[in-house]
Amino acid sequence: MEFTSLIFFSIVSFFFVSAHGLSETESLLKFKKSLIIGRAGALESWDRKNPPCKWIGVLCHNGYVWGLRLENIELLGSLDIEALMGLKSLRSLSFMNNKLKGPFPEFKKLGALKSIYLSNNQYDVKIPRDAFEGMGWLKKLYLEQNKFSGEIPMSVATIPKLLEFRIDGNRFTGQIPEFTHELNMSNFSNNALSGPIPKILSRMDQKMFEGNKGLCGKPLDSECYSPYNISPEHKASSKKKSSKFFYIVAAVVAALLAILIILGIIIMLCRRKRNKQPLLSQEPGPSSLQKRAGIQEGDKGQSSCHSLKPTTKRMTHTTKLSFLRDDKGKFELQDLLKASAEILGSGCFGASYKTVLSSGSMMVVKRFKHMNTVGTEEFQENMKRLGRLRHGNLLPIVAYYYKKEEKLFVCDFVEKGSLAAHLHGHKSLGQPSLDWPTRFNIVKGVGRGLLYLHQNLPSLMAPHGHLKSSNVLLNENYEPLLTDYGLIPMIDEESAQELMVAYKSPEYLKHSRVTKKTDVWGLGILILETLTGKLPECFQQADKKSEHDMASWVNSIFQGEWTQELFDQEMGKTNNSEAEILKLLRIGLSCCEVDVEKRLDIREAVEKMEDLMKEREGDDDFYSTYASEADGRSSRGVSSEGINFSWNDSSHQGIK
Incomplete structure (x- = not known):
């Protein structure tokens, strides 16, 4: 009985050690094996002689792998995301500036990821609509400078914590989906997108939407028109001519009023500054x-x-x-x-x-x-x-x-x-x-x-x-x-x-x-x-x-x-x-x-x-x-x- 218990304990211990000590090493080596590396010796340090935290491109915290940064090493082919599922603490992936292509990686299998960087690769596929479902922790998604086509996947717009999103320099078509919240930074430029820009993105810089001839609405200068309220061309032209004079007069009057108001405010503030100089309110001019x-x-x-x-x-x-x-x-x-x-x-x-x-x-x-x-x-x-x-x-x-x-x-x-x-x-x-x-x-x-x-x-x-x-x-x-x-x-x-x-x-x-x-x-x-x-x-x-x-x-x-x-x-x-x-x-x-x-x-x-x-x-x-x-x-x-x-x-x- 004691001998049987000892064997059972040994087996349990073996699997426990494997799960906590060897699984990360095995996962990374399996992932390396799936890679085609154009630059000789780029991942030479990836072997069993050293712990993963000492390997090039592996980022660790408290002894666990939380990030991979494999950039500029001419990676070819596709990514085997399943091989990384043994990395329970993985939060960040960066494969920027490589030559990756093939099917879009199944990142949603790594639901705890916070950042994904795929910029400057050679992907020329459509991204599945559900590619990012369940990725509730994702904050940064960089897909720019590839050849992605098709519509922007709807699952992106529903990521609850997404803060940064870049897809500039691709071939995306269709409309920009309605995001559930504002983004701190995003770039949709140089694609083939069309339709109105969602209102929640209307306060962004218009440069973030340039290069998409079909887009309209704020912050772009082009207005969006409904097919039901477009007047015939000759009517619109005559209406513009008849009201042009009034628009000019109104604009001049409004400009003069604005100038007078601004001058009044400046004079008032300058007088206040001369009379009172509050702490930390001095003008930040040259010291x-x-x-x-x-x-x-x-x-x-x-x-x-x-x-x-x-x-x-x-x-x-x-x-x-x-x-x-x-x-x-x-x-x-x-x-x-x-x-x-x-x-x-x-x-x-x-x-x-x-x-x-x-x-x-x-x-x-x-x-x-x-x-x-x-x-x-x-x-x-x-x-x-x-x-x-x-x-x-x-x-x-x-x-x-x-x-x-x-x-x-x-x-x-x-x-x-x-x-x-x-x-x-x-x-x-x-x-x-x-x-x-x-x-x-x-x-x-x-x-x-x-x-x-x-x-x-x-x-x-x-x-x-x-x-x-x-x-x-x-x-x-x-x-x-x-x-x-x-x-x-x-x-x-x-x-x-x-x-x-x-x-x-x-x-x-x-x-x-x-x-x-x-x-x-x-x-x-x-x-x-x-x-x-x-x-x-x-x-x-x-x-x-x-x-x-x-x-x-x-x-x-x-x-x-x-x-x-x-x-x-x-x-x-x-x-x-x-x-x-x-x-x-x-x-x-x-x-x-x-x-x-x-x-x-x-x-x-x-x-x-x-x-x-x-x-x-x-x-x-x-x-x-x-x-x-x-x-x-x-x-x-x-x-x-x-x-x-x-x-x-x-x-x-x-x-x-």
Whole structure:
């Protein structure tokens, strides 16, 4: 009896272990076996020697597989979705930029999926009407740039949590189905759709419907007509002629009235502003720092004369801040509004204010525009995700405030200001330039922070998305702190394409897509800016599709050897540092490869900088020189080569 029980227990244990330990491995290997992989060795790491969480393209959480990201590896044929049914924690699938075709995958067998990315493949089939039935958790569905035909499946419109839906660049026909709720982001352009646009989508940008000759209704300019109320052509023509004069007169009168009303409102608001200057309602024009530095951000917002007083007054009585950190003393929005405020700068997303609380703590409040289309649930979910981030090279968000027409971020004030101000505004501010060791330490820290974002925000294609020198602040030890990260899900698409750095990358300008390596391109441009001391904006052409940028300029000058005209002469050098500077320059150029396939990924870029750091640590002459200079940061030092060093000992807040 005991022997029988022992056998039974062993069998049960075997199946339990299989279900929890081996099923994911077996499922993935079965799925791999069904794939036709055009790029040799792309999934070479998929074997039993390593756990699945260490395989390329496999994303894990708490030891379980939650996502597959098999992009740009020339996958051919069709997908065997049944092989993935053993992955109980699977939430995300991305097969973008491959050559997949065949029948539409049966994703509905994976009912817990939250995101599906099939963009840029070769599907040329009709999608079944019930293809997405039962997928109650699906939030993101990307099917653009294929050859899908037939009608948009009705099951898409009934997905309860769907937030993002793209089918642009296909061959869909028929009408757009009636969605049960608004979408945060969608694109139906460049298909063969016809009929009226559903009312729930009428507030979207009309660009999202372009390329469909048969569509009508808002937001397009073409009206929808019923066959029962279309008048004969000659009657309509005569009616237009008879009433044309009256329409013109009415339009002129209405325009004049509107102009008079607007002028009256502007005059009233300007008078109110002169009489009263409420906290956080100052005009987000250029700060005193910007005027002294003589710098103007390329993406600076337009100034206006309106006051924020009505908004702030309403917030005082009806709102509370949502805190993301417990290590900070709690304060209320009223405390911020009552405190003295100083405008630090006005960037592409809004103005930033420095406030001093009654406790003496200095905080920065950033008021965001371009977020009005973000729903409460998605905004709060994304903020909680950002609040969980903890890294020495990220400026944490202390608290936030959400309202449909108002979004505020509250962060600690960083005394030394931005990298942009130190690189380009130090002369006007009467400050010394950053030396080579400090610059290298800054870009290395930026790389580390970027790698952390990519590891902890894997669901975002560009976890930072807006990396530039004005979004890198420097603490008292000149360690970099990244700001404005993780914003892409919260910025409306049109504004993101116009303002965010990720959408100025070569892959977006050429192919209208952002990849996991887009942030690496931003890091490369930042490295080149730090070494050359030149503003990237100086190389941008009026034609946004132009490939002429800072990287192409550096490539045109750099011939593999030291070139005096290429580097910022105020950077200075330490003993034998030319080789190190050249190595960092090559890393920057490798991050700026136009071909995404040839570009380094973020881990490779950071590892190369870490290797360069180790080489420097092995150079005793360098460190003895650097240590002696570091002791004299408040004065000007001279290296053994007779080169002056300029150490930074003054402080200011950088341009946002």
